[in-house]
Amino acid sequence: MSPPTSPPTSSPPAPQPPTSSPSIPQPSTSPPTSSPPTSQQPTSPPPTAQPPPTSPSPTVQPPTSSPTSPPPSPDAGQKLRVGYYIGKCARYVDVEAIVRKHVSQADAGIKAGLIRLFFHDCFVRGCGASVLLDPTTANPQPEKLGVPNFPSLRGFEVIDAAKAELEAACPGTVSCADIVAFAARDASSLLSRDRVGFAVPAGRYDGTVSLAGETIPNLPPPFADAARLERMFAAKGLDAADMVALSGAHSVGRSHCSSFSGRLAPPGSNASGSDMDPVLAARLKAACAASANNNSTDGTVAQDYRTPDELDSQYYRNVLDRKVLFASDAALNAAGTASLVRFFANVPWAWQFRFGEAMVKMGRVEVKTAANGEIRKACRLVNSKAGSREHGMPASSSNFAIIL
Ligand code: HEM
Incomplete structure (x- = not known):
């Protein structure tokens, strides 16, 4: 298999002014009176999940099996339940505690x-x-090899380890999709020193189709302007306020230089390549130049120059100060979202609460059920496909990345 291409290097298009103004809720400085973050239930209306675009990119080889699956059930996301796995195993197993244990053993970057x-x-x-499915002979180009995912996406081994322990303790019961959701919640609370805490409704099934060609049409690029970001989140039933709240995740982790190099002035120039x-x-x-000199073709830097390993509202201060990496981060200063950015920068607990709400809402997008999914x-x-060399065996027997 030929190696997939590295993250996008094309220069960003000139930012366009937003074409619509989002409906941002009126910021309030009083704390929420209903459920606290740790036991919160979603209060937002159900997302109107849209079917994703189906046209794969021309570079993607179609799988030999059909990429179609039974139609999604539109309200499946609303049927998820907090505490879903309680009593689901033959003996007592604290499913969420097992996931949390594995996440807590990971370093800050993997979190x-x-x-x-x-x-x-x-x-x-x-x-x-x-996103977890490996390439196989039948499907050599799954999502994880899509340009936005490869080679930057990480954390797969944590999911594998949690799943292995859960399969041993409670076979055929806990979906990989729920493990991903629990792990994201646990990483959020661990990186925020428990300031971000929310309950995760569960009961998702695992999908059976995964196509690299569906990543670019569905995942916003780092050079997206405000209007494009809003459109791409709206396609998933998430509004502009959800988008602003979720973007606070850019207060942790790293970015490859190629994801923002278009915003830097060209080498040798003192001119600014962006705002x-x-x-x-x-x-x-x-x-980035230092990492290039060290033979690393695409170096990495921290996303938050100030508190790189802390999930906090520093991100919004950075947006206001124009100290963010991506055009998509800077785009939150657009007229429609700037007031919410200022609010989150000034009222950290409001962002912590709203981030949890938006994560729960995102977790309801196009959820699979027993009718159109499985428990892997x-x-x-x-x-x-498991056990069949023809259809299911990974293209490599151990870690697919080794053969790329
Ligand atoms: C608003 C649109 C978004 C865009 C355009 C975007 C784009 C990106 C890009 C280009 C990277 C760097 C990847 C690399 O080069 O290594 C990144 C990293 C990251 N993004 Fe986003 N992102 C967006 C929204 C989100 C959301 C909604 C979340 C989660 C709720 C999120 C969480 C993260 C995290 C945690 C990292 C660091 C990952 C790591 O260190 O491995 N992003 N994002």
């Missing part, structure tokens, strides 16, 4: 990767763990 994994899973064919703070831009340029035995392979 950040787990938050992003959930986003990338939910935005492509819904929260059905399709990025010039001091930050110079620092990023130096860091191993998160990297669909069951129906």
Whole structure:
């Protein structure tokens, strides 16, 4: 198999002014009077999940089996339940505690990767763990090899380890999609020192279709302007306020230089390549040049220059100060979203609460049920193909990345 291409390197198009103004709820500085973050139930209306675009990119080889699956049930996301796994196993197993144990053993970078994994899973064919499927002979180009995912997406091994322990303790019961959702929640609370805490409704099934060609049409690129971001979130039933709240995840983790190099001035030039703070831009340029000199073709830098391993509202301060990496981050300063950015920058607990709400809402996108999904035995392979060399065995016997 030929290696997939690296993250997008094309220069960003000139930002366009937003074409619509989002409906941002009126910021209030009083704390929520209803359920606290740790036991919160979603209060937002159900997302109107849309079917994802079906046209794969021309570079993607279609799988030999049909990519179609039974039609999604539109209200499946609303039927998820907090505490779903209580009493589901033959003996007592604390499913969520097992996931949390594995997440807590990961380093801060992998924890950040787990938050992003959930986003990338939910935005492509819904929260059905399709992002976890490895390439096989039948499907050599699954989602995880799509340009936005490879090679930057990380955290897969944590999901594998949690799934292995759960399969041993409670076989055939806990979906990979739910493990991804629990892991993202646990990573959020661990990286925020428990300031972000929310209950995760569960009961998702795992999807059986995964296509690299569906990643670019569904995942917003880092050069997206405000209007494009809003459109792509709206396609998943998420509004502009959800989008602003979720973007706070960019207060942790890293980015490859190729994801923002279009915003830096060209080498040797003192001119600014964007509205990025010039001091930050110079620092990023130096860091990326240093990694290039170290034979790393695409270096990485922290997303939050100030508190890189803390999931906090510093991100919004960075947006206001123009000290963010992506045009998509800077785009939140657009007229329609700027007031919410200021609010979250000034009232950290409001963002912590709203981030949890938006994560729960995102977790309801295009959820699979028993009618159109399965509980995978191993998160990297669909069951129906497991054990068949023709259809199901991974293209590599151990880690697919080795052969790429
Ligand atoms: C608003 C549109 C978004 C865009 C355009 C975007 C784009 C990106 C890009 C380009 C990276 C760097 C990848 C790399 O080069 O290594 C990244 C990292 C990350 N994103 Fe986003 N993202 C968006 C929204 C989100 C959302 C909604 C979440 C989660 C709720 C999220 C969580 C993260 C995290 C945690 C990282 C760091 C991952 C790591 O360190 O492995 N992003 N994002």
